[in-house]
Amino acid sequence: MTESMKGKSIIVTGAASGMGRGVAQLLTERGANVAIVDPAGKGLAETKEILQKIGGEIIAEPISVTDLEAVHRLISQVQSAWGGIDGLVHCGAILRYAGSLETDLETWREVIEVNLTGTFIVGHAVANSMVASNRKGAIVNIASVAAVIGLPNLAAYSASKGGVAALSRSMAVELLPHGIRVNYICPGFVESGMTEDILEEEGARERMRKGTATGDICSPRDIAEACAFLLNEQTGGYIVGNGLMVDSGVTIQ
């Protein structure tokens, strides 16, 4: 096991499940101190237990990425415990299936609030803390292939993820002079809490596999490896404002 993130202090949102949990696990294995965030308290406690078994220092807070004050409190807590913040992996999001004809305003606002405004709130607060403490770092936001291709039944979700991609590029340009690299990842279909209902349908796994170029779907670990690559200055140091497609080749077909 490498310890390429040794001593780094990283915040991971949406860590109660799926990719967030996978990212927190991989970073802990690589020696990072990880602060995990998710309003889903039970899943968060399970992730904390997994991380404690691996070792390393863990902070776990059951907060929403839409709550700016709570995010500020978390940042202060991380700064007091570990002296500052080196990175953020922002995975927290929700999915609501509805096309543009059916999406009601309440659903639209809920999805945009969590997925897009939440990305702004966490990124804005973490970046300000890095700039104020003159600390270099990296931010990885999880967008989606829905940010770049048209998918049916996902109007608000697609719009939110397109926004995450655009916000990441804008922040990348602004923050590079401060030594902060911002990138985003566009996963295709990944086995996680968000997709477990779909995968329970008969034949769904096979259908999903057939829709990819590689013939297989990604795991949270695959996404975590890509996050670690982008976070690490040695591997991702020259990658800025990039949207990395980790999608089993869905978008090249």
Ligand SMILES: NC(=O)c1ccc[n+]([C@@H]2O[C@H](COP(=O)([O-])OP(=O)(O)OC[C@H]3O[C@@H](n4cnc5c(N)ncnc54)[C@H](O)[C@@H]3O)[C@@H](O)[C@H]2O)c1
């Ligand atoms: N699973 C896929 O196929 C897929 C594909 C493309 C992109 N994504 C994106 O990947 C990221 C991770 O999702 P996942 O697939 O691991 O799903 P998941 O449902 O397993 O994980 C998402 C986590 O976000 C948390 N969350 C929800 N609202 C939150 C809030 N207000 N504040 C903080 N956390 C909150 C949930 O509690 C959950 O633990 C999301 O941004 C998702 O949109 C997923």
